[in-house]
Amino acid sequence: MKRLDLIFSERELDAILITLEKVNVPGYTVMKHATGRGPERVVTEDDEFTGLGANAHVIVFCEQELIDKMRDDIRSVLSYYGGVAYISEATPL
């Protein structure tokens, strides 16, 4: 099994979840209110005040095959709006 970590702006959460549902992932977990900095050195803060929104960290445990299916969709969202996606190995307990 793989573990896919996606980190991107909360505003794109719906778009990403739709992408995940399209390939029928077995499940996902979302953690909001993440903050951070990306390669363009823009610091995203949890600035609810202005409504700009913080980052979301989405974790998906699934098969490689599903990841291959959604790769293009996810990349297209992240390349336009920013964010990162990394895959690692994971074994069910």
Place this chain on the structure above:
Amino acid sequence: MKRLDLIFSERELDAILITLEKVNVPGYTVMKHATGRGPERVVTEDDEFTGLGANAHVIVFCEQELIDKMRDDIRSVLSYYGGVAYISEATPL
């Protein structure tokens, strides 16, 4: 060293922590307010309003041996109440 990721409903947090303490894990980290969806397609929201509670994401860095000791206890909680548990490799810095 291993990294154990547990994601399950906040309501079962005490039960899981007791399980962890029973085998004397060196430590653990808990992140609450996680939301998500599982294989039964029920979306867990951070719906504090109704008091149903969101998910908790627990991370444990420990030896494989400890994981083996607590496997059954954790599985029995997760299989009844839902939730996922995955193991991956991790090296101390």
Place this chain on the structure above:
Amino acid sequence: MKRLDLIFSERELDAILITLEKVNVPGYTVMKHATGRGPERVVTEDDEFTGLGANAHVIVFCEQELIDKMRDDIRSVLSYYGGVAYISEATPL
């Protein structure tokens, strides 16, 4: 690529971020309000009341080389104030 997970008290967040910036990491993600317990069996709670502060969980995706550069700085902070740091493998999507 590597994934570096740092977990430590929120109060040391600025010090850690300065360390990360010093070696010019490509980015990082911070999740606050994490709670947990370490090897000294002190439970850190999200006790905003007393202003003691919870833990922060920082994730950095970067090259091994950068991790080597910041190892000493991070270790010196964590060994004095507590906290853990683990490295694992990660592949960009």
Place this chain on the structure above:
Amino acid sequence: MELNPLFSNIFAPPVLFFLIGVIAVFTKSDLEIPAPLPKLFSLYLLLAIGFKGGIEIQESGILNNQVLLTLGAAILMSLIIPLIGFFVLRIKFNVFNSAAIAAAYGSISAVTFISAESFLTSQGYQFDGYMVGALALMESPAIIVGLLLVKFAAPKDRPNSRKLHFRSILHESFLNGSVFLLLGSLVIGFLTSSFGTEAAIEKMKPFTHSLFYGAECFFLLDMGIVAAQRLPSLKKAGSFLIGFAIFMPIFNAFMGVLVARFLSLDSGNALLFVVLCASASYLAVPAAMRMTVPEARSSYYISTTLGLTFPFNIVLGIPLYMSLVNKIIP
């Protein structure tokens, strides 16, 4: 301007705020009241309603036959309603879901009660403080009935760890946070009024009394958002449950009004009694059920009570029940 009660209820600020909350969701506005702000208002309302009720109970003197009878009848209703609901629901649902949904309808919704009080005030009716006692007493028994139904009617192969002990049933029923806060504040109001100084009560009033109506509006704005978000999952739940969420409250209201007549309550108290019967819990009961009966689908009992029964009662139910009361109570 003189309006008929239904119309005038819709133009009351709390109902209007509820409606713009609903509209915000339907028009996909990104208006949201982030957690835990709704919790602040729900804690506040429970504290204030309990404290005020405690004072009024003390002032009116509780040892009165009609009061005791009314409180007894309230408890009785919260035991009977879930039983009836359970048998209706078993037509379509398994034991777990039936018990959990039924328990919610036996218990009460404090915000519906508050709205009924506001409605009565705006219509010029009197009502008594001890009805808050009825509110407090009706929260727990329905939970107990629900859990007992599971205990005795559920298939015998539940995992062992899940055996319900009476101890834990009582714990869930009486020590749920919102039940506890309401009861605790009631006791505090009573004690302050009995042994405290008049000045202390006066100093509480700006917080517990003056602010109440505005806070109610703010909270109902959020309730509108939450209720409307629940509607889609109610549609998925099917028409049987949708029908149940409308007709069960009306049926319960009907029973309630007959009991109220039998108790010779006057119109104001009768409406409150009816509303307690007709309303369903979306706080204490769901929390208790999710904990002790995880086999029940939480979306069923949440979306019926919160997505349909609550809005129905707030907007249409209360004036409807009022006209029922006016018909049946002489």
Place this chain on the structure above:
Amino acid sequence: MELNPLFSNIFAPPVLFFLIGVIAVFTKSDLEIPAPLPKLFSLYLLLAIGFKGGIEIQESGILNNQVLLTLGAAILMSLIIPLIGFFVLRIKFNVFNSAAIAAAYGSISAVTFISAESFLTSQGYQFDGYMVGALALMESPAIIVGLLLVKFAAPKDRPNSRKLHFRSILHESFLNGSVFLLLGSLVIGFLTSSFGTEAAIEKMKPFTHSLFYGAECFFLLDMGIVAAQRLPSLKKAGSFLIGFAIFMPIFNAFMGVLVARFLSLDSGNALLFVVLCASASYLAVPAAMRMTVPEARSSYYISTTLGLTFPFNIVLGIPLYMSLVNKIIP
């Protein structure tokens, strides 16, 4: 003690709380108002200002020529200001950034408006409730102009998914949470005042009226913290933008005062009109722009409006505009 308006503005509690928020950041105090508490106050202020405005509009009777003309002029200003701003900003910035910043200055800041109201009250000026209508009407048009500027002036190679549809432009403009809450509360105030009971309005007052000033102070404390935190990134943005953040409001105020004179507004309403022109949005517009024009750098439009224009208006601008009004309005 009699003070000149500038001085007396600085010693008003809201401004003082704003300033200690700023000082907290500059002295590196760890004073902070954690999320979502500021949101509670910002929601509250929008709700209260809308509700109060709705009542006053209803009471004063809206169908009056001067009122309609003023509201029309307000909308016009919120269309013209972003156009002017856009051409100024294009000197240094690309289409995306120029449009986003310009839109912010066309729109308004409710808290600046509130501060101006407090200032007028403390100085003994009268003003009318319908100016809240102008406030509400000026939020959206500037967003529309900003998005249209992007639509027509932007390079043609934006990714397809990003094509702006009129539907989504309208959605962003009118259904933004804070616009929606302000408009909704305005309508509720109007309806309550028209069809509701007098008692209902009275019961709202402790929440919407009495508490208002204190809540404003609390919120401005947070605004001081947030504004001061923005200053460093404004320095990075360069002196052109810093100049823009000061001179654009003054220029807009000047246009505003001429229009106000043309409309024969009296001094109080004129100041509010001027403040609407001179203030810039840090809520509705940034949220809309970040969503629909992600190419614009959010730090540009946030740090100018929040880090400089807002403090300038609150502390110096309002008394300055008042003296302008007193000079130009007979």
Place this chain on the structure above:
Amino acid sequence: MELNPLFSNIFAPPVLFFLIGVIAVFTKSDLEIPAPLPKLFSLYLLLAIGFKGGIEIQESGILNNQVLLTLGAAILMSLIIPLIGFFVLRIKFNVFNSAAIAAAYGSISAVTFISAESFLTSQGYQFDGYMVGALALMESPAIIVGLLLVKFAAPKDRPNSRKLHFRSILHESFLNGSVFLLLGSLVIGFLTSSFGTEAAIEKMKPFTHSLFYGAECFFLLDMGIVAAQRLPSLKKAGSFLIGFAIFMPIFNAFMGVLVARFLSLDSGNALLFVVLCASASYLAVPAAMRMTVPEARSSYYISTTLGLTFPFNIVLGIPLYMSLVNKIIP
């Protein structure tokens, strides 16, 4: 009904709410006030108490010998108490823990002070606004003493980075968020009262004055929960610390009452002075100590001050100190 002070203190709403918070934890109710709602109330109380105090100081005229002497004595007490505490604690604890705990007892608890004010009001005693000045002045010196004790008494092998510089000692003492907000609000109250309009103060009152008592109750409910949660870790800390948490406040109260007599304070002010001496900080000091003396175990200083000294003072201490004052002050 006339009650003796102890009894009547227990039936005051703030104390009752504190007690139901405690009971909620002991009965394992899931009542909780989620973060950051307690912070809202703690910020509010500091702001309101500072603002009110600032007004009263300005109104009473500060340049008065007794006032200056009292403030000086307050500062002195907050320097002496931690020194005494330190030597007592060194019997059992290392330098780091001793200094951190001692600092907490030299500093003050604003909520205990507020409770004492409520107690005085309910008992019909007078007290003066300048005592809030004493409250504000006693927060920081104890932190300084604590850090100096660590600086000079600690083993010489602390990591270099941890060398305490006077600059950072002063920063921790005076710019801690809660100290800053209290002082800032005090200054604002003073300035508003000096240079602002009467109307501004009147408009603040519903927020800072009317709401105060209710907010105090709400906050004490949470304090009850938090305090009770701390008790188990106090048990672990051992009987020496438990004894210290009870007897140190009583000893400090005794010193305080003698000083108050020497200063010829009247009963109301004397009680407040005594309560400042007897109370211990669970906000500013712990935050400063955790940052600068991480070697000290935070559970020690948190659980003693919050888990035992605070409840003791709130429930029993205040009426006890009152009778002490009545005995010793003529």
